[in-house]
Amino acid sequence: MTKYSNLSITRRWFLAVVGAGVTTGILTGPAAAVVPVGQALGEGYQPTVWYAIASDGKITMHIHMAEMGQHVGTALSRIIAEELEADWNDVEFVHVDTNPKWGYMITGGSWSVNHNFFAFSRAGAAGRMALIDAGAKEMGVPADECTARDSKVIHGEQSISYGELVTRGAVDRQFSNDELEAITLKPASERRLLNRDTVARDVPEKVDGSAIYGIDRTIDGMVYARPVMPPVRFGSSVASWDDTDAKVIPGYIQTVEINDPTDTCQGWLVVVAESWTAASKAVDALNVTWEGGTGRETSEADLLAEGKRLVSDDAAGALFMLEGQPDAVFAAAETVHEGLYQTHTVLHMQLEPANALVWQDGDTWRVHAGNQWQSLTLPLVAKALEIEEANLVFETSYIGGGFGRRLFCDFVVPAALTAKAMGRPVKMVMARSDDTRFDCARSPTVQKVRSVTDQSGKLLAYDHACAAGWPTAPIAPGFLADGINGGKVDPFAISGADHWYGAETMRVRTAQNEKVHETFLPGNLRSVAPGYTLWAVETHIDEVASTLGQDPAAFRRSLLDAQGRNAGEAPHAVGGAERLRAVLDRVVEKSGWAKRGDLPDGTGMGIAVTSGQEREMPTWIATVAQVRVDRDTGQVTLEHLWASIDAGTLAHPDGALAQAEGALLWGASIAIHEGTAIENGVPRDQNLDTYTPMRMDQVPELDIDFVTNDYMPVGLGEPGVIGVAPAIGNAIFHATGVRLRTLPIRPQDVLKALET
Numbered sequence: 001m002t003k004y005s006n007l008s009i010t011r012r013w014f015l016a017v018v019g020a021g022v023t024t025g026i027l028t029g030p031a032a033a034v035v036p037v038g039q040a041l042g043e044g045y046q047p048t049v050w051y052a053i054a055s056d057g058k059i060t061m062h063i064h065m066a067e068m069g070q071h072v073g074t075a076l077s078r079i080i081a082e083e084l085e086a087d088w089n090d091v092e093f094v095h096v097d098t099n100p101k102w103g104y105m106i107t108g109g110s111w112s113v114n115h116n117f118f119a120f121s122r123a124g125a126a127g128r129m130a131l132i133d134a135g136a137k138e139m140g141v142p143a144d145e146c147t148a149r150d151s152k153v154i155h156g157e158q159s160i161s162y163g164e165l166v167t168r169g170a171v172d173r174q175f176s177n178d179e180l181e182a183i184t185l186k187p188a189s190e191r192r193l194l195n196r197d198t199v200a201r202d203v204p205e206k207v208d209g210s211a212i213y214g215i216d217r218t219i220d221g222m223v224y225a226r227p228v229m230p231p232v233r234f235g236s237s238v239a240s241w242d243d244t245d246a247k248v249i250p251g252y253i254q255t256v257e258i259n260d261p262t263d264t265c266q267g268w269l270v271v272v273a274e275s276w277t278a279a280s281k282a283v284d285a286l287n288v289t290w291e292g293g294t295g296r297e298t299s300e301a302d303l304l305a306e307g308k309r310l311v312s313d314d315a316a317g318a319l320f321m322l323e324g325q326p327d328a329v330f331a332a333a334e335t336v337h338e339g340l341y342q343t344h345t346v347l348h349m350q351l352e353p354a355n356a357l358v359w360q361d362g363d364t365w366r367v368h369a370g371n372q373w374q375s376l377t378l379p380l381v382a383k384a385l386e387i388e389e390a391n392l393v394f395e396t397s398y399i400g401g402g403f404g405r406r407l408f409c410d411f412v413v414p415a416a417l418t419a420k421a422m423g424r425p426v427k428m429v430m431a432r433s434d435d436t437r438f439d440c441a442r443s444p445t446v447q448k449v450r451s452v453t454d455q456s457g458k459l460l461a462y463d464h465a466c467a468a469g470w471p472t473a474p475i476a477p478g479f480l481a482d483g484i485n486g487g488k489v490d491p492f493a494i495s496g497a498d499h500w501y502g503a504e505t506m507r508v509r510t511a512q513n514e515k516v517h518e519t520f521l522p523g524n525l526r527s528v529a530p531g532y533t534l535w536a537v538e539t540h541i542d543e544v545a546s547t548l549g550q551d552p553a554a555f556r557r558s559l560l561d562a563q564g565r566n567a568g569e570a571p572h573a574v575g576g577a578e579r580l581r582a583v584l585d586r587v588v589e590k591s592g593w594a595k596r597g598d599l600p601d602g603t604g605m606g607i608a609v610t611s612g613q614e615r616e617m618p619t620w621i622a623t624v625a626q627v628r629v630d631r632d633t634g635q636v637t638l639e640h641l642w643a644s645i646d647a648g649t650l651a652h653p654d655g656a657l658a659q660a661e662g663a664l665l666w667g668a669s670i671a672i673h674e675g676t677a678i679e680n681g682v683p684r685d686q687n688l689d690t691y692t693p694m695r696m697d698q699v700p701e702l703d704i705d706f707v708t709n710d711y712m713p714v715g716l717g718e719p720g721v722i723g724v725a726p727a728i729g730n731a732i733f734h735a736t737g738v739r740l741r742t743l744p745i746r747p748q749d750v751l752k753a754l755e756t
Contacts, residue, residue, distance in 0.1 A: 110715020440523025
């Protein structure tokens with residue numbers, strides 16, 4: 001028998017052995033395009049903090065956004081390189097560690113390209129301007145007669161490279177913030193990189209296994225740890241513990257009882273050992289009793305019942321938006337369209353479970369962990385360690401699945417406190433079940449929608465009430481907004497309900513489900529609020545179209561009048577609902593919507609038109625789903641998804657397509673495959689044996705196209721998720737005549753609906 005005791009089975013080894021036959025020859029582009037983690041930032045001429053040009057001509061971009069599969073380094077580097085007129089082959093990038101000079105560090109909300117577009121474009125333009133001035137002086141010609149192209153300053157037959165200018169010390173101009181703000185960017189017609197395909201620079205190392213994720217990082221002298229999870233998230237305390245059985249496990253070192261100044265860890269123990277396997281075995285061998293704990297009897301049904309109470313109470317919560325006086329319209333209406341829509345708890349289940357490596361380096365504490373919101377997590381961990389924030393640095397790593405879970409890296413706290421107690425580096429890795437119990441899951445939601453139309457279908461009144469856990473309230477209360485009628489609202493728990501359909505009067509109310517907050521810490525999951533608010537909006541609109549006897553696509557088109565608040569505004573939402581109407585027309589044509597009546601029995605097509613994330617940064621998407629429903633089993637098979645997308649200028653089109661594909665598939669997974677329920681205060685499903693995201697054999701045919709234009713780039717990480725569930729639900733209605741109002745849609749739900 002072959003022995004493997006001395007074999008180090010790493011990601012690189014696995015990919016080399018398993019993937020050797022399929023990876024050779026499929027990658028193109030520069031081989032060393034991404035600077036390895038920990039390498040020094042580029043040196044040379046730095047017109048702004050965002051990049052440096054070296055004497056050899058290499059241009060190193062400084063990326064402060066987290067990489068979690070969206071190829072953000074490639075996208076942001078191309079924005080700078082476009083205005084810099086850089087040769088793309090000269091460009092590399094490095095993901096930077098925390099430092100105040102990078103400003104606020106957060107990667108979420110599909111914000112990265114959109115929020116950095118002007119700053120990075122002006123940074124590139126500033127370098128181009130300075131280099132042209134320097135090149136003109138070196139060549140002895142007027143600067144206004146020079147151009148820049150492919151990392152060279154050009155005048156007629158003469159040229160001088162950026163690298164040579166740096167070598168000569170010919171360029172040293174710096175730019176103030178006011179000077180940067182005053183820069184006029186080049187016309188879109190002169191762009192040579194944006195809206196054009198390239199190979200993402202981080203692909204090779206992800207394929208060959210050399211990429212460093214949080215879970216890969218090691219340091220000399222470190223020990224391993226696994227937490228001992230309390231029965232519920234809040235209110236538990238350790239009554240007693242005994243590690244007698246753990247002491248016989250080879251490699252076991254000790255168990256640390258966590259005393260947490262931030263109150264993140266309530267009733268936590270952490271087991272430390274020489275290997276993670278030993279730590280994990282010791283956790284199972286530990287004898288622990290807890291006392292207390294809130295929500296230990298709470299169920300999913302309890303959370304949904306509280307949600308129903310809140311949406312039925314007109315005084316609950318606060319107003320997110322109000323136009324006109326909808327109550328008068330409802331009171332006078334002969335017919336009111338009304339629906340109650342629900343979604344169940346959804347887990348992140350990211351491939352890389354929560355982990356953190358923490359150690360003290362002189363006076364500085366260092367953390368290596370995948371992190372989407374460094375500016376939020378760093379002060380939390382500093383408070384836990386009782387140190388100054390200036391003495392704490394978060395290193396950057398690739399993230400093996402973020403999806404919003406790593407917006408709040410509370411799992412760094414127990415790792416840091418364990419390292420402090422041990423006086424040595426500690427690498428804490430959660431088992432899948434630990435990660436699930438500590439997950440900041442997407443809250444279950446209840447939404448009540450009412451509307452009134454005239455006989456033609458004009459929307460006279462629209463009223464939307466939503467009850468959910470608010471992800472922003474416990475972790476970043478400063479991001480809460482003032483409600484129109486007083487009180488506070490969490491915009492990230494209700495956005496999307498303020499849709500782009502024209503309505504004479506409209507009201508959106510949001511209520512915080514405190515029972516959720518007593519049970520677990522609700523979080524953001526890819527697509528945030530629009531992932532559930534648009535489920536209600538687009539299902540309701542489809543119901544109204546059916547009641548009125550109108551084609552669902554034509555009815556939606558009639559409501560997209562682009563008037564008033566829906567006209568849009570520069571620079572992010574130019575065109576408003578006109579652009580949503582345009583993608584609707586495209587997907588109707590592409591999908592063969594006009595012939596959906598010819599589909600076989602039990603097969604149907606449904607449509608949804610959505611924008612995400614916020615109205616201030618809309619990505620316009622129209623989605624059509626084709627499903628087949630087995631009336632005997634209730635099984636729904638998703639056969640085809642079509643999507644037409646207008647995301648403005650695409651910094652990295654191939655990356656945009658990849659994000660759209662992933663988002664559409666996750667939207668489908670949430671609709672008909674995955675989802676859990678709270679039982680006794682914790683998620684019922686704690687591993688991938690019972691929590692069942694979409695499998696490969698369930699992937700439908702995808703048909704995605706992008707509108708080509710030069711508008712402001714918006715976001716693509718999340719918006720594709722939003723319209724899939726309602727499109728599937730509406731397709732089920734077309735196929736069977738039954739309407740489902742709760743996510744996920746299970747076979748038993750379909751059967752029950754068919755029976756009634």
